Amino acid sequence: MQVGEFAPDVVFTTPSREEFSLKDFVGSKNIILAFYPRAFTGG
Secondary structure (H helix, E strand, O other): OOOOOOOOOOEEEEEEEEEEEEEHHHHOOOOOOOOOOOOOOOO
């Protein structure tokens, strides 16, 4: 991806099992995605 490109639509699940996707926020919010590989795992 390049700066300014739209991210692909992804569906996330909250700890309370509610689902939301990035497309739910198009045009209304700024979204920051941070990925932490192996976070909260033993590896």
